[in-house]
Amino acid sequence: MRIQDLAQLSTRMFKTNPLRTWLTILGMGVGTGAVVVLVGLGFGLQQIILEQIVFGETLLSLGVSSTGSQGLRLTPETVLDFEKNEAVLDAAPLARFPALVTYKGLTGNVFVQGVEPPYLRYAGVTAVAGDVFLEEDLGDTNSIMISPATLKLFGIPDEEMDNFIGEKVSIRLLVPADDGTENVNEIVIDKEYRVRGISKEEGVLNIMMMLPELRNYVGIEEYERIQVRVDSNENLPLVETKLIEEGYRVTALSKTVEQASKIFQGIQAVLATFGGIALIVSAIGMFNTMTVTLLERTKEIGIMRTIGASPNDVKYLFVSESVVVGFLGGVSGILMGVTLGVTVNLFLNIVAGQFGGQAVKLFAFPFNFLAFITIFSAAVGYLTGIFPARRASTLNPLDAIRYE
């Protein structure tokens, strides 16, 4: 039998029994729709998290700090030392000093961090408002980034975060004296810095400025932290191990991400299980329908067999019928699921917009996932069809034709 004839013969049920056919498809659709929605939710959650923390280079860098115990210090030499490693592309340091910041007469204790732009990339620092420092800003002497907590210090609510960009603050650095005493020298920077951006770091009182600018006021002999950018994923653990062996403390964002991913895979699996149950229920319903269809068509099978249909022709007819139902069930499920997800997303966005929150996509539907669901539902159709089809093909034509 030719494919187009098979297609024509196996889609007759839309004409002969439209209600039942569409209900079967709807049943399959609701099942796959449940899977699509739930797994889509999993994807959405995962994406929300990863979008916050993951940037390409961030995953490939290690944060190195001294443990303090073995007298290891992070100095400019250490940076050079790190860069000698062939697997290391770059090492970006961070220097930190306590400081006092003043805005419109209000003064508070913060830390001033001097960094180079690559550090921000390696550490995954982003801005929730305003701009982050870029490569060309290395020579910048006028602007700083502050953390949201610093903003709170000035009594600025989150909603007015955007308005704070461009405001001026002044800074007094508190540098420990070199004489070995507990004394602290206060270095007054005699100018005002423009706030260019607000970083995403929660819970810390930080002000970030360019390292060269910081050096203008204070000599830096020891760094707080160095971000080491490793060339590839494979070398990441090697470099990590080496640094740990040398006595440094190493944190890798990739690990965090990995763990987060694992958790979300778990969540997804749980969600998929619930969806899967719905899918199994509808598959059983479809199997039932196919079996009833077989009984109903017994006579027709007999007729076809006696006028020259081979057992395989009969089998293909039944299988393709259920594949069509399964496939359309999948497509309708995707339509239902995606529509629901997109609607919820839209609704959340509207709500978020109303209340000034950040818009998020709670549901995400990657193309590959939808393609998989389509193929999978067709496969479910195939599986529910194959047993009735096999039985149909082995029916004795004479018994079948006399069946009423």
Add this chain to the structure above:
Amino acid sequence: MAKPLIVARDLSIIYNKGKSNEFKALQGVNTDIFEGEYIILFGPSGCGKSTLMYSIQGSLPPGEGTLLIKGDDVYSYPPSERVYFQRHVMGIIFQSFNLIGSLSVLDNVALPMIFCDADRTTRERRAQSLLDRFGVGHVSHKIPAMLSGGQQQRVSVARSMVNDPKILLADEPTGNLDSISTQQVMDKIDEINTFDRRTIIMVSHNAAHLSYAHRVYYLRDGRIVREVVNPQRKQIKPVREGETIVTELEQLARLFPYDSVETLRVKSLVNYLTQDYSFDQIIKLERATSLFIQGKIDRASYIKSLILPTERGGVQIDEKEARRMANISEKMIKNADDIRRFRARKDNNDIFFSQHILAERMQEHLLQTYRIKLDKKQASNMTEVIADRVTGVIEEEELNQRLMKSVRSHGLGLSEKEADDLTRYFEKIIAQGVDVNYKN
């Protein structure tokens, strides 16, 4: 000698073998069917005729024995290859048409070609031409349910022919049809046999169809009990001289299809004892008389056709006898008309008119045959008796009794022989004249 197309040797089919409801559908059947033959498998329900046909069709594997079609043991192939026979060697027609309700008539006919991978244009052209040939081309785009039974069966004949099979199997194709559709379908099947030269194997229990076949197999209880050759058709199966000869039994078998050979032999002998005419003459006499009763021929042509020799379609009896027969027939038909008129009057409560005429004619008959002259009292009683019988007040038996009763007790006082004869004669007239059709 030509090889037979279908050969069955000791073919046995047993349903539910070994179980308590074991049923021997076919037992030791031997048959040779030749290309171009028209075979009818005839017999009562459950005799195994359909079983034999479906076994040839390839759906019922024989339990024992061999079945060869074109020299091939069909059942030695797996079902997927056996399909070849169903596609290219055999076409099938069913009693219940078995068209697929969800497909158009055209697609139904084209369906066997779909299974043979024919492309759309080819198969639709072929299907349409067959539908046109069988007179249902104008309904090709309707669904089967919109067609009459006769049309559906002709569609199914078209379907069976679409792959140009060598053998056409028909399972009581007219069982669900009215007489006109039956005639149409039988004619089409006959045309396929005589014009297209296809082998036909038909299962039937309608004796009227037997004259179409070259040979008829009579089945009973799973065995072929008789093979009857139709002498009217030129035989295809080579007959070895003296092996089988055509006898009167073959002819009788067609007249009395439900009787066994033994009964037919009895009939043959009794016919010789009681009749001066052969069965052939009787059949021709019946034909001529039928035309005469219907008024399609006049007295002269009736006599002529009775005298004509059998080779020329006549009854071949001498002229004197022919005239006598014509006289009796004519008189009977006339009397029958009286009865008819009488009964028509009866409905109008005016029964006295033809009663006397009828009675007079009866008296005339008595006079002519037995030279009995009735007196006035007898004649009046006769008129009464006849009226009673024709109006249905008395039955045949009572009529006979009344004729023998004394005149005083309202009888005629005839002798037993006279009464019997008059009764018989009068009953014949009534049979001719009484309308037996069902009326509301």
